[in-house]
Amino acid sequence: MRRIRLGVGAALAAGTLAVTGLALAPTAVAVTPDTATINATCTIGGSGVATLTATQTGTTATITVSSEEITAPIALSEDSIRSTLTLVKASGGTTAFTGTENPALALGDGVTVGPLTGTVAPGDSLEAFGGSLQMVILGITVTCxxxxxQSPGPFVFD
Structure with missing residues (x-):
């Protein structure tokens, strides 16, 4: 009976240590930096600072673009902007992030699109300079x- 109690006690202690170790383990960051800013000029809606926020899960990455200075030229309903963000790869070529997600926007509101989804490979280094954001709004293409x-530097994916 004593042997069984020791075995159960040892198993509980080992399990507790394992859970504690997982809880204290550092979280892996998949993309660095996770936020960058650019100064963008758009064909409609003005120009100004835009923030790009990136996330990654495996080979799928998302980027949300938002700006208080680049504004909606008209009132727009939720998920009515078809967007393609093209980023330049340091190794050559481009990667496109696409989607139709946006909040409802009133005339003059700052624009937010995304999350826009794309496929990345480990080690990809992607930069907005040299690329573009194209937003199709009621059939009219707005290019930024x-x-x-971008600051502080390109997105580097794990």
Whole structure:
């Protein structure tokens, strides 16, 4: 009977240590940085600072683009903007992130699109400068481009 209690006690202690170790283990960051800013100029809606927020799960990544300075040219309903964000790969080529998600926007509201979804590979380094954001609004294409490299630097995916 004593042997059974020791065995159960040892198993509980080992399980507790394992759970504690998992709880204290550092969380892996899949993409760094997870937020960057650009100065963008758009064909409609003005120009200004835009924030790009990135996440990654495996080979799928999402980026949300938001700006208080680039504004909606008309009132828009939720999920009515078809967007494609094209980022430049450091190794050559581009990667596209697409989607139709946006909040409802009143005339003059700051624009937010995303999350826009794309496929990445480990080690991909992606930059907005040299790429573009195209938003199709009621059949009219609005193109935004960065005037310089994003800050603090390109997105690097695990």
């Amino acid at each position: 481009t960065a005037g310089e490299a």
